Amino acid sequence: MKKLQLKAPAKVNYRLDVLGKRPDGYHDLRMLMQRVDLNDDVQIVLSDTPGVRVTCDGGGVPDGPANIAWRAADALVKLSGRDVGIDIAITKHIPVGAGLGGGSSDAATVLMGVNDLLGLGLSDEKLMEIGVRLGADVPFFIFKRPALAEGIGNLLTALERVPEVWVVLVNPGIHVSTGWVYQNLRLTNKSEPVKVSSSYGSLDEICGVLSNDLEPVTIGRYPKVGELKELLSAAGARGVLMSGSGSTVFGLFADERTAKQAAAELAEEYGWFTAAVRNI
Ligand SMILES: C[C@](O)(CO)[C@H](O)COP(=O)(O)OP(=O)(O)OC[C@H]1O[C@@H](n2ccc(N)nc2=O)[C@H](O)[C@@H]1O
Numbered sequence: 050m051k052k053l054q055l056k057a058p059a060k061v062n063y064r065l066d067v068l069g070k071r072p073d074g075y076h077d078l079r080m081l082m083q084r085v086d087l088n089d090d091v092q093i094v095l096s097d098t099p100g101v102r103v104t105c106d107g108g109g110v111p112d113g114p115a116n117i118a119w120r121a122a123d124a125l126v127k128l129s130g131r132d133v134g135i136d137i138a139i140t141k142h143i144p145v146g147a148g149l150g151g152g153s154s155d156a157a158t159v160l161m162g163v164n165d166l167l168g169l170g171l172s173d174e175k176l177m178e179i180g181v182r183l184g185a186d187v188p189f190f191i192f193k194r195p196a197l198a199e200g201i202g203n204l205l206t207a208l209e210r211v212p213e214v215w216v217v218l219v220n221p222g223i224h225v226s227t228g229w230v231y232q233n234l235r236l237t238n239k240s241e242p243v244k245v246s247s248s249y250g251s252l253d254e255i256c257g258v259l260s261n262d263l264e265p266v267t268i269g270r271y272p273k274v275g276e277l278k279e280l281l282s283a284a285g286a287r288g289v290l291m292s293g294s295g296s297t298v299f300g301l302f303a304d305e306r307t308a309k310q311a312a313a314e315l316a317e318e319y320g321w322f323t324a325a326v327r328n329i
């Protein structure tokens with residue numbers, strides 16, 4: 050039996066500038082993104098029974114064709130032209146609708162895993178091309194490096210340098226619809242976005258670049274997200290920002306002890322999901 054046990058990491062956006070709206074309704078972006086060490090577990094098993102089957106444990110995420118991982122596997126099976134069977138079991142650890150890219154990461158992991166299991170030999174570029182049709186964040190997870198992401202998020206350039214930091218993720222359990230946030234964004238009065246560097250030598254340099262154009266939209270609807278930022282700062286974060294379209298807020302810390310203490314205290318006091326993890 051051919052089987053893979055894989056980890057699908059979350060991401061944070063250190064910067065998210067919306068440059069404009071495209072005729073297809075999507076937005077042109079310029080983002081700085083990196084993966085963090087909070088992972089869903091993804092098991093992929095090759096089976097003699099033709100067809101794709103997906104079960105998903107946790108987060109209230111659907112099994113079967115409604116799961117983005119199902120669509121990823123189905124796309125590759127169709128492309129292979131083979132009558133194979135794929136069984137996928139996902140255990141969610143990444144909060145859902147949280148701005149951490151969990152679904153996109155599961156899909157990217159399945160594309161890479163099924164490519165390996167079936168020996169299809171597709172390049173990362175080809176997998177990214179298939180992936181962007183599943184979700185704008187999918188190519189980033191196939192790229193596997195800290196990146197400047199442009200276009201709708203799919204044109205990726207590796208960042209030269211990012212220091213190791215501790216990232217504290219705090220999610221208040223609010224499920225944010227990414228589509229709603231982009232639809233409610235006002236692009237008027239936006240100042241010209243500053244040029245971003247591709248090399249960050251210190252935690253302070255990353256903290257200096259933190260900015261997210263989607264943050265005011267999400268905080269306008271869910272003021273609690275703004276309160277999380279203040280609490281994380283008070284807990285010792287050197288910089289704080291909402292990730293993606295929210296509702297997760299992350300804080301950057303220089304040392305493990307302060308990061309873990311902040312995560313434990315916020316979980317204990319407010320009952321929120323928290324995690325102190327490394328950037329990877
Ligand atoms: C917020 C981010 O996570 C930041 O990394 C991404 O921009 C969103 O990535 P994603 O969830 O993979 O996005 P998709 O599933 O492709 O799109 C969800 C919805 O977000 C909007 N969307 C997404 C990406 C983009 N560049 N412009 C958009 O306007 C679209 O209205 C779409 O209906």
Ligand SMILES: Nc1ncnc2c1ncn2[C@@H]1O[C@H](COP(=O)(O)OP(=O)(O)OP(=O)(O)O)[C@@H](O)[C@H]1O
Nearest residue numbers: 116117145146147148149150151152153155293294
């Ligand atoms: N494997 C999956 N994991 C998570 N969500 C999934 C998955 N498959 C389908 N979905 C659906 O996708 C939606 C949320 O996706 P996801 O968790 O990737 O959003 P997010 O963390 O807000 O990501 P983003 O960074 O794009 O804002 C939910 O409605 C969920 O039911």
